[in-house]
Amino acid sequence: MSPPPSPPPRCPALLRIAPLLLAVLLASSAAPAASRLTADYYAKSCPRFHQIVQDTVTSKQISTPTTAAATLRVLFHDCFGTGCDGSILLSAAPLAPPPERDADINLSLPGDAFDLVVRAKTALELACPGTVSCSDILVVAARDLVTMLGGPYYDVFLGRRDTRISRASLVAGLLPRPNMTMSELLSLFGARGFSAQEMVALAGAHTVGFSHCKEFSSGIYGFSKSSSYDPTYNPRFAQGLQKACASYGEDPTLSVFNDVMTPNKFDNMYYQNLPKGLGLLASDRGLYGDPRTRPFVEMYARDQDRFFKDFARAMQKLSLYGVQTGRRGEIRRRCDAIN
Structure with missing residues (x-):
């Protein structure tokens, strides 16, 4: 073999x-x-x-x-x-x-x-x-x-x-939900044994993929009396999101790339985007806005190799969480149904 x-x-x-x-x-x-x-x-x-x-x-x-x-x-x-x-x-x-x-x-x-x-x-x-x-x-x-x-x-x-x-x-x-506070997210991850740094490393998966407009619409439409969008957004980015999601009410499948710079490449651009106000979800922007997580965002933005190493370790740890072995569980014949 x-x-x-x-x-x-x-x-x-x-x-x-x-x-x-x-x-x-x-x-x-x-x-x-x-x-x-x-x-x-x-x-x-x-x-x-x-x-x-x-x-x-x-x-x-x-x-x-x-x-x-x-x-x-x-x-x-x-x-x-x-x-x-x-x-x-x-x-x-x-x-x-x-x-x-x-x-x-x-x-x-x-x-x-x-x-x-x-x-x-x-x-x-x-x-x-x-x-x-x-x-x-x-x-x-x-x-x-x-x-x-x-x-x-x-x-x-x-x-x-x-x-x-x-x-x-x-x-x-x-x-985790995209509108959770950073304290809520840290508590949620901490309950499963993940540190703040591991949480930030796992968030790097947002360097690929997309999110539906409904997941961040509250941040780009009617945010407050003084601003239609959350001020933690880059203004031009927020305006672009407003246009991209204009008809999400009629089409709930409308979505936007999490990383608008290199959406189909697994790299550290996600972290480089956050200080520029280019984080799509409130939870993304919160990583840079909170002093408990900002140092890790800055580190991964500078050092892609370090991000890759930490992401790999965090994914290995995640993959071991709550597994069943031995006589517990089964080997399904079909993945969508029990035997």
């Missing part, structure tokens, strides 16, 4: 995290279940696992360029909600409570990520039936997409099982 595919050579800034560091991270910050995960989990049971996922990711991203951002967002909502267990992937079932996917905060999750996981699962079921969990597919696909867009490569530990439980009611208050 050959090792997982190396990062594509066209991305010179790719970074690998040393196995020793991964072991330390795993031992020091992960739950006991996470300690059963291994980097070569499918080496014997599904030797082509990494290649199949990478091929599926490449094909989907080329045909649908929004796939990377969509997959990062779905992964975050899965892991940060009730743990990296594939609960976000389950669809509604007769007589069952509404699943996580139907929670109000998850209704806007892009379908590209769900389609990607289905495609990868279908190919893997043909190659090695009943072997690979949907939660492992999601974690690896997100990593491969980050790498494909020029971001850091990082090793992923595998062996997660898929949960049999998914309820919209369980995620109430667990996921």
